[in-house]
Amino acid sequence: MNVTTDNVDGKLTLTIAMGEKFDFSQVESFRSAYQDLDEGVRHIAVDLGKTEYMDSSALGMLLNMQKVLSERTLTYSIENSRPPVERILKISRFDKKFSIC
Amino acid sequence: MKILIVDDESINRAMLVSMLSNAGFTKCIEAASGQEALSIVEQAIPDLVLLDVVMPGMSGFEVAPKIRALAGGRYLPILFITSLDDKESLVKCLEVGGNDFATKPFDKHILTAKIRAHEKIRNLSAHIEAQNEELRFYQQSVAREHAIVEHIFSHAIVNKKDTLKYFDHALIPAETFNGDVFVCETSPSGGLYFLVGDFTGHGLASAIGALPVTRAFQEMSAKGLSVNEMATEFNKILLRFLPSDMFMAAVIGEVGSDGARITLWQGGMPQMLVVSNTRRFIKTISSPHMALGILELDEFDNECEIFEMMPDDKLVICSDGLTEAVDSEGNMLTEDGVKQWCINTSDLTALGLFEHAKGFSAKHTFDDDVSVVIFKSQSLECILPHQSIDDIPSEITITLGAKHLKQPDIQTRVLHQVSQFSGIEHVRSVLFTVVSEMFSNALEHGILKMDSNLKHSAEGFQLYYEKREVLLGSMVSGNITINIKTDPAEETVFLSIEDNGDGFEWDEIASPQREDSFGRGLGLIRALSNKVWFEKGGRKINCLLSTTVE
Numbered sequence: 001m002n003v004t005t006d007n008v009d010g011k012l013t014l015t016i017a018m019g020e021k022f023d024f025s026q027v028e029s030f031r032s033a034y035q036d037l038d039e040g041v042r043h044i045a046v047d048l049g050k051t052e053y054m055d056s057s058a059l060g061m062l063l064n065m066q067k068v069l070s071e072r073t074l075t076y077s078i079e080n081s082r083p084p085v086e087r088i089l090k091i092s093r094f095d096k097k098f099s100i101c
Numbered sequence: 102m103k104i105l106i107v108d109d110e111s112i113n114r115a116m117l118v119s120m121l122s123n124a125g126f127t128k129c130i131e132a133a134s135g136q137e138a139l140s141i142v143e144q145a146i147p148d149l150v151l152l153d154v155v156m157p158g159m160s161g162f163e164v165a166p167k168i169r170a171l172a173g174g175r176y177l178p179i180l181f182i183t184s185l186d187d188k189e190s191l192v193k194c195l196e197v198g199g200n201d202f203a204t205k206p207f208d209k210h211i212l213t214a215k216i217r218a219h220e221k222i223r224n225l226s227a228h229i230e231a232q233n234e235e236l237r238f239y240q241q242s243v244a245r246e247h248a249i250v251e252h253i254f255s256h257a258i259v260n261k262k263d264t265l266k267y268f269d270h271a272l273i274p275a276e277t278f279n280g281d282v283f284v285c286e287t288s289p290s291g292g293l294y295f296l297v298g299d300f301t302g303h304g305l306a307s308a309i310g311a312l313p314v315t316r317a318f319q320e321m322s323a324k325g326l327s328v329n330e331m332a333t334e335f336n337k338i339l340l341r342f343l344p345s346d347m348f349m350a351a352v353i354g355e356v357g358s359d360g361a362r363i364t365l366w367q368g369g370m371p372q373m374l375v376v377s378n379t380r381r382f383i384k385t386i387s388s389p390h391m392a393l394g395i396l397e398l399d400e401f402d403n404e405c406e407i408f409e410m411m412p413d414d415k416l417v418i419c420s421d422g423l424t425e426a427v428d429s430e431g432n433m434l435t436e437d438g439v440k441q442w443c444i445n446t447s448d449l450t451a452l453g454l455f456e457h458a459k460g461f462s463a464k465h466t467f468d469d470d471v472s473v474v475i476f477k478s479q480s481l482e483c484i485l486p487h488q489s490i491d492d493i494p495s496e497i498t499i500t501l502g503a504k505h506l507k508q509p510d511i512q513t514r515v516l517h518q519v520s521q522f523s524g525i526e527h528v529r530s531v532l533f534t535v536v537s538e539m540f541s542n543a544l545e546h547g548i549l550k551m552d553s554n555l556k557h558s559a560e561g562f563q564l565y566y567e568k569r570e571v572l573l574g575s576m577v578s579g580n581i582t583i584n585i586k587t588d589p590a591e592e593t594v595f596l597s598i599e600d601n602g603d604g605f606e607w608d609e610i611a612s613p614q615r616e617d618s619f620g621r622g623l624g625l626i627r628a629l630s631n632k633v634w635f636e637k638g639g640r641k642i643n644c645l646l647s648t649t650v651e
């Protein structure tokens with residue numbers, strides 16, 4: 001997992017790039033990725049470009065992130081997901097909560 | 102030492118025999134004429150010849166070259182014995198092939214000293230001859246061994262023509278054997294795998310490592326393993342059998358069936374380039390890792406780089422034999438030199454790049470093996486995805502007790518067993534998700550009896566997983582039985598997971614609120630499989646998955 005904060009299109013963006021597997025074993029590290037979020041951050045991008053395997057606990061973690069950060073004004077995106085992962089996101093209708101690109 | 106005495110005067114011969122035997126040379130043979138001497142030499146070549154010059158019939162000058170011819174390449178000292186003492190005759194003695202001369206009347210000490218000196222030379226010569234013989238033998242056996250190894254290599258490391266056509270490559274070994282290796286295979290999902298490796302050093306010792314690497318590569322390609330699984334496996338293999346001062350720098354890559362998506366693991370190789378002519382763009386990719394066969398299993402990092410190429414973009418991979426070409430002033434070509442050349446070249450080919458480096462090099466040769474491999478992003482429609490219908494059906498049942506369930510990577514290990522089955526290459530991701538869901542439900546709800554409602558709040562979500570940790574740690578009994586069965590003819594995989602808990606009503610929990618960060622598992626399983634059903638009061642869940650490619 002790799003976490004970076006950059007200015008993307010004029011918005012300070014936190015990018016969380018997940019590894020090959022995104023399941024409950026990442027609970028701790030995923031949470032810590034957004035725990036001390038910089039005040040200026042306006043967008044959170046979850047990069048699933050490398051993720052081959054994912055389960056519903058990962059979906060839970062994504063939604064929980066939004067719940068934890070609900071006081072903040074933020075937009076969210078899930079990026080670069082591979083076909084099998086994209087299918088899971090689609091089945092779960094995640095496009096309603098995240099912009100999927 | 103066998104000495105042949107050739108003299109027509111019997112008195113002279115008798116005198117010499119007695120003189121020599123007094124000096125310890127007891128094996129003397131006498132010949133009364135040149136003719137007799139030759140027939141003796143024909144029978145058995147003596148170790149030294151004392152030859153009279155003036156004899157009736159054939160003179161010593163005539164006999165000497167004939168004896169030489171009979172002796173062949175062997176060192177045979179010929180000493181002329183003569184009463185002639187004019188310079189011309191003495192010079193002639195040496196010219197016709199004599200090694201030395203002794204003038205009559207003989208001085209016993211001088212003659213034996215001369216014979217001893219020649220005996221020494223003869224022994225030295227015999228010694229050298231014996232060594233040469235040994236060398237010739239050794240040379241022959243090495244040549245034979247090389248021929249055998251070459252045969253094995255040329256049959257073991259062969260890329261299929263249909264696969265190789267997607268790559269433009271130039272591989273030039275510094276010696277007969279190549280310490281660089283390039284292998285490519287099609288992947289079961291209709292893409293490509295490739296490996297460009299460079300073993301420490303060059304020649305046979307380096308090349309030998311290519312055999313197990315190639316075999317492992319072919320096997321793993323057939324199974325459709327991911328690049329990072331391959332990297333880990335290669336590292337394991339090389340760590341085990343290479344001596345500690347040897348390793349293999351490598352690029353391991355997979356091209357997706359779209360011909361554009363590249364997954365790479367790269368360790369210890371010069372930077373790779375992605376060159377786009379149409380976009381006038383060049384991207385460098387440096388090795389983030391150490392070479393294979395160095396790091397212990399727990400230190401090894403199999404993280405890969407993933408990127409997309411546009412049609413006709415070229416991925417350029419080369420070994421350090423190319424970047425380390427040296428010009429007449431001692432400057433290396435370097436990675437940057439290669440990059441500059443690629444930018445300025447309109448028609449980039451592997452051979453073109455190789456020729457450039459060769460022209461750059463002062464010697465126009467290379468001290469190390471040189472490899473250039475270029476993949477051009479293109480349609481891979483001709484590569485047909487693997488058809489599972491011919492695969493054999495397999496089944497595995499794994500029962501995990503409390504001890505096993507506590508291991509954090511237990512799911513991965515179970516799935517690793519299953520991934521050995523043929524015919525499921527396309528559904529590895531789906532299989533992971535479904536097994537993971539079924540397994541989590543069995544463990545968390547069936548055995549640990551946890552309540553998902555805890556996950557309602559943001560804090561609860563975290564708490565849930567903390568609680569899971571605690572409960573799992575103190576669990577004493579509990580087991581989960583996983584049964585996985587592939588049916589290639591039907592193109593299905595059957596999965597069942599049974600736990601020894603109390604069972605529960607699945608349907609009630611199966612409709613999650615959209616806002617909730619839980620309760621999606623069963624929905625996912627349902628959506629991903631053809632059929633889901635329960636047995637034993639909810640303790641056992643079964644599902645049937647399709648293995649066909651979408």
